[in-house]
Amino acid sequence: MRVLYNIVAGLRAVSALRQFEQEPLHQVYDGIKDVARQQVSDGTFRVTDPAELGVDSVKQHSGYFDFEQNNKHLFFWFFESRNDPKTDPVVLWINGGPGCSSIKGMFFEMGSAKVEPELKLVDNPYAWNSNASVIYLDQPVNTGYSYSSDEHRVNSTRQAAKDVHRFLNKFFEVYPEYAELDFHVAGESYAGHYIPAIATEIQSHKEKNYELASVLIGNGVTDTKTQVPYFQAMACGEGGYPSVLSEDTCQQMKDAVGDCQKLIEHCWENPKNKLQCYATMNYCLSVSVEPYMREGGRNAYDIRDVCSKTGCYEDENIAIESYLNDEHVQTVLGVKDIEHVGCRGSVGNEFGLNGDYELPFQYDVADLLDSGLPVLLYSGDKDFRCNWLGNKAWSDKLEWKGAKEYSEAPIKRWHANVDGKDIAAGEVKQSGELTFLRVFDAGHMVPHDQPETSLDMLNRWISGGSFE
Template identity: 45%
Template sequence: MKANNLLGGLIALVCASSSVNAGWFPNYEQVILQNDVPAINEGFNLASLPSEVGEAWQEMKQTLSSSAIARLIKQYQAPMSSFPNPKLKFEPVMTQFEALSNDKFSDYSLRIKKNHPEVLGLDAVNQYTGYLDIESLDKHFFYWFFESRNDPATDPIILWLNGGPGCSSSTGLFFELGPSSINSTLQPVFNPYSWNSNASVIFLDQPVGVGYSYTGGDEVKNTATAAKDVFVFLELFFQKFPSFLTNKFHIAGESYAGHYIPKFATEILSHADRTFELSSVLIGNGITDPLIQAGSYRPMGCGEGGYKSVLTEEQCLQMDKDYPKCAKLTKLCYKFQNALTCVPAQYYCDIKLFKPYSDTGLNPYDIRKDCAEEGGNCYIEMNYMDDYLNLDRVKQAVGASNIDIYTSCDDKVFRNFIFDGDEAKPHQQYVAELLEKHIPVLIYAGDKDYICNWMGNFAWVNELDYSGKEKFSTKPLQKWYPQGANGKAAGEVKNYKNFTFLRVYDAGHMVPFDQPENALAMVNTWIQGDYSFGY
């Protein structure tokens, strides 16, 4: 799930935060608080950049207030040891786990706990939980693995990643595509459309600090840093379960996973000595090419995306006027790829192009709905999930009893990525790299999402610079008829060789939540190797 108000991350969350990424340049405080223009890293200074960057920083300065920013920077620069981790209770947990390591990754180890399905009643299949530990950095990544309901010996393996940045993959597990959801009485409800119907699924809480994952030291502040940890996790996972090395392996996710998955997949391919192979990637309602996708907010909100207009004519006209500056700032971010250029790009694009929609009070993940104020991220069901995962018996069962407070989305991780400028950075080039290396890629999008809407995803895939661009971009969309849909179209699809785009009708940001049966049909079709979806 992509955070529903990145502007809030830059304004409201900043004012309550205890961290801001000053690490990109040594005189960050002076750059923001004054009209000083000190030299910064990479050999250029603020005055050398186009005026739009300085204007965006000035606007943020006026919005955030100097005293608030100064306080944040002072807190950020304090030693990490002065910040106790509020998530943790100090309890011994190692005795619950089997542990394994590998000399290739001397600082890493994997803890594994086989769970008894009857304890939590989520599914009858084999289940494992545990942690990837990086001892010297005091980083600990939680995972939950469910074997397939069908034939785990031969069925594919799927690694599922939620977005945020900073949201737990337990959102996917309990809210979207896992074996059970959680009801208002905190009881599991069996999901007949779980993605482990024909695949074994790993749910990984990353970056560190998300969900049941925790750290007493280093934090992850961008997608590139997170990639190595995920690669090592997979190496150790397949070391623990060598029988799965012959199974197809896919990475799937949504939202900010549009950043994660392309980078993680290319990280995997960069290791020639890896012990496992990547079969494909699937990205749902992702944020991958912010430059192009920001341009979709106006048409999606103004009635051109298959739903009525929810913005005024004046707002629509103003957004058309504001996009060129957003694009110019984002191009600078693409060029330099540092916080100095990427933070103001994100700030300007959010305040000019996303805020008009945010101000309506509508659900950013589903344009058809109001945002349920009582529900986490606009969905009351997410509160049930949080409450369930905070039950002591659940923590004990999965080996997370040292976690004091579970939250589905972690503000601290979110802020770290925001102030690194990670959100505005390009990741579509990694998709092109995957395609050139013959890795199949599915980009799917529920067509009632606003924040990472189908129009923006459709636009960037057609503009993707790779060897098959001309053939792919000229392919028409065709009706998608999933198995079991009784001849009713459930979306529109286009494909050229290993690259596929799928629009899913009547689904919001979280396709498996809104269209569970069609989502399962989609993933089953894909993992069976039908990349054209019947064409």
């Protein structure tokens, strides 16, 4: 009866079905100067050279892949490696949300430059294209600069994964000089859904013009049933940071875990019941995340911080959005008449209403590991929202062919090489194809909080994967 009551409680949020309105889509016009068009088998690339913006001195491409058979347009910005682009790997970076822009993530986290409050660009010496060429992709459509017609909006991870593979296949068709290089997919947060699905989609195509070398998932949401108890654990002092909630609130959160997990199980058993999965998401968030937000006003992405009344990371967010909405910047990038929003709420709402949030993607990870694909799970240990405790828990219990050996693997200290010095950067558990990395003193956005050690992490991984 209690579970039934909680389903009913969650269904109260279904009023959003009546209130929900899609954000208007922006019409994009031709006529931007210096746009090169290249027709591919089932679409078109519209590309410009954005070097004049001064984000980096390396070779760059930005623009759109236009899907021919449906009105979808994915925006990307590509930077060659600062080292040796002829031999260095290629990395695809995607932010989470759903609906959060990878272009904003680029400037906020690991991109070639940061945006100062006066919109001045400052070089980032720890950019991820130091030893790899990087593609930043705004996906799914209607995220960031990407857009579509109403009838071709995307509201599921599986659907988004198909679009990403299609984009990649055409990207390497247009730029074959990168197709033979090692290729990795990296991302964070809801990329704990995206990346397992994208990798599964890629591996399902035997005939393609590129090969996937590995995946990297940072502070991801992947196995919600296993991860949900660790909201309480992280907020209440079990994650290496003192409790930030009262004893009563901690107990209430703990008491609600069982019901939430039962609801998630029902969703997994009946994934086509989207309304039930949506109600489950609302109920579980209300008992696991909202108490943390309500009681302390703390940053969900960094337990150490208390946010201002206007939000977290306010100065950085304003600067980046102002830059990305500058008319000259958009013209140079090949964009016209699109309001860039860092995280577009309508995209997240559509995924939620479609029941996508609670769906399990750990089984994809297990299949990928069984196929021999290396997987790196890295977690900043001061994040609350997708915390390291939950990510360690689901990876520890994951059933795959190397599970026994992984369970017996020791946890070792990871020392990063930063400016020629070895520093204690985290802890690592590694066996076979699976690596779990705890990153000390980083929140949800690891490259933002620990730029030096995150670059060391990436360089180690793409050069062989050893953290010894």
